[in-house]
Amino acid sequence: MGRSPNAAPLEPCATSGRRAPVIPNRHACKASRGGARPRIDPSLAFRGSELKTTAFLLVVIIANALGNVVLGHGMEQVGSIASYSPADLIYSGLQAMANPWVLGGVALLLLFFVAHAIVLSWADLSYVLLVTSIGYVLVAVLSWGFLGETISETRWAGTLLVTLGVALAGSTPVSTVEESKGVDGT
């Protein structure tokens, strides 16, 4: 996913009356005024693309599920937290960081946080929230397949419902914001 660092910076296509840092996304670009199609820089083809959204959502989902499992495994090794006083919590926290599983889990969750932030820079929160809930299914299936946990019928039913919900959410547009705002006050 290496991008040429000296690609031309994004040229906001609708500059009227908006706050400066708001960079209109592909919807706004397509609906430029005056009929003149904006020149599309080929180096920006990755921008707002389906591929980019899918790639980042996969990182979000996998890093979150894996991070929680790895961190959970590490915390089990470290042992239960004896006291919840702030000083003890900090001490236990530092002690836990010495465990490689805990450290790996934290690193994965950090990756999750960053990838989640990046995808939210163009995608709807309500879209990301629903689609990433497939992580629940992933954890259930992984714990069944790899850890040999038995999954109750209720749990399989839940897995099915979440999968259906994710499929339904995945069929909605990634971003709806520019459309609902209307471009240039239309």
Place this chain on the structure above:
Amino acid sequence: MTVFLLTLVIAGTVLGDLLKAAAMRRLGEISQFGLRSLLDSAAALAQNAFIWLSIAGYAVSFFAFMALLSIEDVSFAVPATAGAYVVETLLAKVFLKERISMRRYAATILVSCGVVLISW
């Protein structure tokens, strides 16, 4: 106490997500993924109070969840937080002006019911 902690867990997560989304939207779509560009974006993001409030929300949620787990079972705590899906979708409509189609509402209901069943 349970209700109070549960409220903190949900409110913290929902506010964290909403403020994060608002901060990222203000930053604009990220399309350059070189290390240098990402660091520049991070520096710009750090100027936005929303991202810090968002992290504070997640922190409140995290500690409230830990405290909740110390008085309730996981099998209660996790399904109970599934309510966050509905609340967050509605708030995304109100504050982030996202357009929630019937499909997305239906998906929200399916997912939140599914999460309750999975973690039951």
